[in-house]
Amino acid sequence: MSVPAARLGAPPARSEPGLVPAATPGRRPARRRRAASTWLFALAVLVALGFGYDSPTERYLTPESGAGYALGIIGGSLMLLLLLYPARKRLPWLGFIGTTRRWFQAHMIFGIVGPICVLYHANFSLGATNSNVALACMLVVAGSGLFGRYFYARIHHGLYGRKATLVELNEHAERLRLVTPTVAFLPELMARLQIEERQVLAVRSDVRSALIAPARAAWRVFRARRRLRRYVHVALGTAARSSGTAAAQRVPLKRTTYAYVDTRLAAAQRIAELQGFERLFSLWHVLHLPLFFIMLVAGVVHVVAVHVY
Incomplete structure (x- = not known):
C-alpha cells in the first residue's frame, strides 16, 4: 500500500492542504460559536412562531392598545431600522454608528424579529384590507431576505467573509x-x-x-x-x-x-x-429593494388608516 500513514489518519503536514482541509485551530472555536448561536436563534424563532400560532394570543394582546399595540410599534420600527445597513454600507460618514459587519448582523436579526413582533401584534390573523396588505408585504420581504442570505453566503467566504x-x-x-x-x-x-x-x-x-x-x-x-x-x-x-x-x-x-x-x-x-449564485444574487437585489419600499408604503398607509379613521 503506497499511501503514507500521515495521509490516512494523522493530520496533514502544514505545507500541504491535506485530505480534509480544515480551519486553523484558532478559527474553529469562533466558527462553532457562530454556528451554535445561529442554531439557537433559529430554534427561538421557531418556538416563538409555533407558540404564537397555536396559542389564543387575542386573549392577552389587542392591536389597538397595550402590549399588542407596542409590539406593532416595535416591529415597524425594526423594519425601518433595516435601512441603516444599506445606508452604512454606502455612506462612509456614518462610520460612527458602527461597522458595516455589525449592521449586517443587525439587519438580519431585525428582519426576523420585526415580522415576529408584527405577527403577535396581529394575533397571527387577518384583519382589515390595509393591514392585510401591509402584513403580506412584510412576510414577502422577510421570506425574500432568507433567500438573499443564502445567496450571499454562497458567493462569500461564509456569511461575514469577503467575496x-x-x-x-x-x-x-x-x-x-x-x-x-x-x-x-x-x-x-x-x-x-x-x-x-x-x-x-x-x-x-x-x-x-x-x-x-x-x-x-x-x-x-x-x-x-x-x-x-x-x-x-x-x-x-x-x-x-x-x-x-x-x-x-x-x-x-x-x-x-x-x-x-x-x-x-x-x-x-x-x-x-x-x-x-452571483446572477441569482443580482436578480434578488433587483426584486428585494422594490418589495421593501412597497412594504414601507403599505406600512405607512396602515398606520395612517388606523389612527385617522
Whole structure:
C-alpha cells in the first residue's frame, strides 16, 4: 500500500492542504460559536412562531392598545431600522454608528424579529384590507431576505467573509488535486474522481444555464458522491477479503477516502455554482429593494388608516 500513514489518519503536514482541509485551530472555536448561536436563534424563532400560532394570543394582546399595540410599534420600527445597513454600507460618514459587519448582523436579526413582533401584534390573523396588505408585504420581504442570505453566503467566504472569486476557488481546487493518495486497493479512484469533477464543472456560459447551475451542480455532486462511495466500498470490501492489511485498515481508509472525495467534489461544486449564485444574487437585489419600499408604503398607509379613521 503506497499511501503514507500521515495521509490516512494523522493530520496533514502544514505545507500541504491535506485530505480534509480544515480551519486553523484558532478559527474553529469562533466558527462553532457562530454556528451554535445561529442554531439557537433559529430554534427561538421557531418556538416563538409555533407558540404564537397555536396559542389564543387575542386573549392577552389587542392591536389597538397595550402590549399588542407596542409590539406593532416595535416591529415597524425594526423594519425601518433595516435601512441603516444599506445606508452604512454606502455612506462612509456614518462610520460612527458602527461597522458595516455589525449592521449586517443587525439587519438580519431585525428582519426576523420585526415580522415576529408584527405577527403577535396581529394575533397571527387577518384583519382589515390595509393591514392585510401591509402584513403580506412584510412576510414577502422577510421570506425574500432568507433567500438573499443564502445567496450571499454562497458567493462569500461564509456569511461575514469577503467575496469569493473564481480564481481563488480554482487555486483551492488545484491545491486539493496535488494531494493524490495512490492507494493500491483503489487503483481507479483518481481517474474516476477526475471524470466526475469534469462533469460537475461542465457548465455553459449562457444566462439560463448560469441560473440553473447551482441546482445542476448540486445534483451532479450528489450522484458523483454516491458512485464514488459505492466504488470505494466495493473495492475495499474485495481487497479486505484477500488481504489482512486491507482488512485491518479498511474502516479508517474508507473514512479518510470518503472525506477526501467529498472535499474534492465540494470544491468543484463551489466553482460550478459561483457564477449562477452571483446572477441569482443580482436578480434578488433587483426584486428585494422594490418589495421593501412597497412594504414601507403599505406600512405607512396602515398606520395612517388606523389612527385617522
